[in-house]
Amino acid sequence: MKRILVTGGAGFLGSHLCDRLLAEGNEVISLDNYFTGSKQNITHLAGNPMFEQVRHDVIDPFKFEVDQIYNLACPASPPHYQYNAIKTIKTSVMGAINCLGLAKRCKARVFQASTSEVYGDPDVHPQPESYWGNVNPIGIRSCYDEGKRAAETLFMDYHRQNGVDIRIVRIFNTYGPRMNPEDGRVVSNFICQALRGEDITIYGDGQQTRSFCYVDDLIEGFVRLMNQDEITGPINIGNPGEFTMLELAEHIMAKVGSKSKLVFQDLPGDDPKQRQPDITLAKEKLDWQPTVDLDTGLDRTIDYFRSVI
Ligand code: NAD
Ligand code: UDP
DSSP: OOEEEEETTTSHHHHHHHHHHHHTTOEEEEEEOOSSOOGGGGGGGTTOTTEEEEEOOTTSOOOOOOSEEEEOOSOOSHHHHHHTHHHHHHHHHHHHHHHHHHHHHHTOEEEEEEEGGGGBSOSSSSBOTTOOOBOOTTSTTHHHHHHHHHHHHHHHHHHHHHOOOEEEEEEOOEEOTTOOTTSOOHHHHHHHHHHHTOOEEEETTSOOEEEOEEHHHHHHHHHHHHTOSSOOOOEEESOOOEEEHHHHHHHHHHHHTOOOOEEEEOOOTTOOSOOOBOOHHHHHHHOOOOOOOHHHHHHHHHHHHHHHO
């Protein structure tokens, strides 16, 4: 049994991680400012004596006695991270410094939720961890991409300079129950639009690609990375199944039986054209690979959205 801090514990991924860690018999503290997360994601845990929720902002220092820290606090959808860009980059950088400082004092192992966005608009495809990326440092996505890149730098420097025990995962687009229906990400947008019979909003020509990982697979990857002693990462965790946004829309509409029509809107600035994880390292080092295909994962996610919207 470990005492584990999860920053961003009330978010989409954080709440699933809390469930998993509690199911394994750990004591879990969720730290969240509820900017994009929701208490509803963790209400089912409220009566659990092994679970504690703390309202706090990762930008401000915090003090706990813990064995492990998972740092997930950061808005993840483009509309939300662009809403207050300065706050977003502060969250990544100050949040990393505060988690690393805590880890150093407690001698805790600390995990950073990094992102495929560190590869920017990649000109290497699929993306291996050795690729340094193609990121615009001054664009509208930079607050997120560069914040996450700076956080990786901080993690590596605390590791080299102070011996802090770190793990870094680069997460590729993940979906599943408890996504915020209003957060503007493509899977939640398309499912909610299809269920409501609204127009499906395709940005650009819809030929850009993403690779979608089901949340349970991702969390399995997190826990495997955190609980082995061989590698620190960065390591890609994602599902290599790659789809265009048009394919995704058609898939979702067919599943929902929706009569929505597709509407084409402007492509947001710096939107990556393609993205697919190279998961060779995760297979070799963590014996990890995704087990839930898009069909099954979408069915579960559609069922969830039917029950909440
Ligand atoms: P989310 O928005 O649902 O969760 C983020 C959580 O962090 C929310 O509960 C939010 O309230 C909290 N938060 C935000 N700013 C905070 C602050 N300053 N202080 C305290 N709490 C704060 O998003 P998610 O999809 O669950 O993402 C979790 C993490 O995984 C993020 O760090 C994100 O960058 C990373 N990630 C997610 C994906 C994905 O596809 N879901 C992909 C790459 C990386
Ligand atoms: N997208 C879209 N319609 C939407 C929302 C998103 O076509 O309603 C596109 C978006 O332009 C991007 C892809 O879907 O090319 C994935 O977007 P998301 O915001 O989910 O993730 P990210 O761009 O951060 O990978």
